[in-house]
Amino acid sequence: MSHYLPLSRVARLVGQPRSEIQRMIHNDELATFDGMVDMNELLRVFPDVQWEDDGEFRRVQEIKDKAFGKRVFERALPDKEVLAERLFELGKEFAAAKTLLLHYHEVLRFMGDKLSDVAETGDASTQNAVTQLKQWLKRELNAAPKEAERAEALLAQESVMRIMSAQVTIQPSGHEFFVEGNDTLLEAALRAGIPLNYGCSNGNCGECKARLVSGQVRKVHPHDFVLKEAEKANGAILLCSNTAITDVVIEATVYGANDIPEQGITTRVKAVEMLSDNVAALHLTAPRSQRLRFLAGQHVTLSIDDAEGEYYIASCPCEDRHIEVHVCRDNRGFSRKVFVDLRKDEPVHLVGPRGEFVMKLDSRRPVLFIAWEDGFAPIKSLVQHAMSLEIAEAMYLYWAADAAGHYQDNLCRAWTDALDDFVYQHMSSVSGPQGVAEAILAHHPDLRRADIYAAGPAAFLDALRNGALAHGLSPLGWHGEVVQL
Template sequence: MARRLSVIRAAKLAGVTRAELQSRIKRGDLPSFDGMIGVEDLMVLYPATRLTDDRALERVEQIKADALGKDIAGRNLPEPRVLARRLSILGQQLTRARQQAEHYAGVLESLESRLRELEKSPNEDTRAVVQDIKLALQSALHHERVEGYASGANADGGVWMSVMAPQVRLVPDDHEFLVEGADTVLEAALRAGLSIAYGCSNGNCGECKARIVSGEVREVRPHDFVINELERDQGFALLCSVAPVTDLVIEVGVARSPDQIAVQSIDALVREIQRPGPHVMLLRVQTPRTRRLRFLGGQYARVIAEDGAVEAMLPLANCPCDDRNLVFHVAEDRDDPFAQYCFERMRKGDPVAIEAPFGDFVIGDEAERPLVFLACDTGFAPIKSLIEHMIALDRIQGMHLIWLATGTVGQYQGNLCRSWEDALDHFHYRPLRVNAASDPQNWSAVLTGSLARLDRPEARDYYIAGPGHFADLALEALRKLGVPPEQCRSQVIPPAG
């Protein structure tokens, strides 16, 4: 029997994104059966598929690791008890497969014996039919044997991936992700960029309670929230406290739009202050372990400091998958009390209050066209959040970033953008620079010239973030290129209160 893989595992083996495989399936390039892909079909389309030393995949995983701000190298292997359980399950599957194979071998032997008897029939038509059946059987058996030899390594690789990383499917939205190492289901979902319901992530609030439709989990963390006996019998568990032993199907909703996530108020601390340039600051804020911020890429927050004396609306500049370590980009501005406080008085360990998330500058699940991001100065912050969210979701399918610098701020994270371009096959970065005091027509000419270099600009979706006049110029340039207004979204920096 031909081995079949889920889309997420097939993408891992081939070293491509799920978005690319799904696109090939829609175009009819890659056959699929009930959402599964045959190993042989995958090899035909991607003959360079490798099960180990997959450098393209490693580069993407490194980008994800950088986005999370954590070293994921230690998360590759599950803990011994889970690994032993999964090996036991695979052993049982192997035993059943062998028993089935022995049964089929007996059936074939009986069939061959019957055919040999029929070959002695005096009826010439009967003998001809028997010969046709024998030839068809021999051909099919030989073909299966050759395919088995050719794809044996890949089949083993699929089994190895089953041991290493259980697969979780969320219904009814049909999202899939792998759980690496000793991660809980909640941690793995967040790393995959999926915004499922949760609160404390520490087993106290019960917000992440969900029903395990199929598969086996084990509790890896104690929790205070009580799941009654009836709910346990129905399969309910806290996703922050359990890890998968087998592949899982879980009934839980995934937030697709901003209105599905409530505004949260969290007391946090300044964890780190970085100065990538003399006139810009990266403010890293850490929430308590029991209060993490749930948001979507591209949204923003109200940051309140000095006991409410100063505050600002700032875009979140990190991936939602790192829900505890929040990043904000602050440009120096002597007319802004919050910026003055940050550059002159803020210190590591200072308390800040966070109210978030706000805004609808997000990428919906329905987005299928290639993406173009237009940023001006610290408008890069929400764009960075969107890009990292797309990387975590494994939806990298044609992305262009055009970053316009107008003055002293500059492209302060240009190296990060170049690393994305180097690591991701379908990501392109183009830095632009204009004089902040120059004629707006000059800005428009620079933007229009850069956008005109895109192949079929009208067939893309655009996300624009920066000062209001920059957003207006970008939208006008896109209109002249024939881009429909519904394919453009913009976020003015700073966001409105």
């Protein structure tokens, strides 16, 4: 019996990151068919996994959530109507399976009668052969299927997962994400850090239009009057107005840095958090109706009255309305305001995003994230984005700073604890750009299969890039950002 499962769900079932599953496929340790894994193959490759207990998956997820710091996950049940439809779909599947079983039962009974007819009219050797065939059939039908208990537990676990969440695959990019709780397709994509096009988030502008290729969606917000009837007939849906009932495939464009228009929004101060004597994290909340579209690694202009500053966003686009920037203490007006008298709920005007220091979403190679002092802000955003997408095979984070400069060391250590393939090392910047670059590269003698994202002063980036290319890094794998805001 074949039952195929998509990779993202396999990762959840076995409590492993998706990148680990991809590594196993890459190394021929796990076979796939059309990008799916057969249930029997899953049982073979993971003989020790307890399917009836998702405790391990929950534990990893909890640690991961904690490591994200401010990120808020809604672990709500889906809306009761969505839940009812998913149960109905599952019921239909079971009904179809049962009907098929009854049909097989009938065919078997018919075959038994036919064989008896043949035996009655045949000679002794025919009768003997028919008797043996009937005995064999009886034995096989009465025998318990191979690994029946584990297969049952796996199917039960997978069914529960499909009721709680639906998987979405985007064509042609191949990105995947889960729709959980009461999220719309748009909210779930943004939560997963996948930059899809959108505008109003409430069904009015039509910017989030996509095409439903397969699966079932349900309208959770009433508006879709911007869609023409002909478009609807052709499968067009608004991602901000629909949720997924079953696993779905949609056709939509995943945007790059240059596709995102500059936006001007008025945010509110949620908190000013002192990360060290000289660095503060400014937590801002975007309006519900005008969330900021940006990619990890980009920067924005912030202003309060006539005080203005340019800052990298240090949070992940997957954090919904939350935007975090790191502000260094200096004599400029905006910094003074943050360190002296910025109050909760005060408005801060934001214009942006800008910059092309963003993740290459189609690369699955190991990634080195490297920050020099306050170049950490865009690197933090990129790390969190990479974590939410679970695309890199392995991640290494190096942060060079002076003795007091690793102002979020604990957060980086929490990432190491939470993820299997994440290595963090803080480094002293006293040996200078060349010395730090050499110390990092000494850990990576062969960089032919790697991507590097580095943010810091030009001298450091030059030393690092030259050294990395000498270690085999492809020029396409280099992503450097001179941080001098």
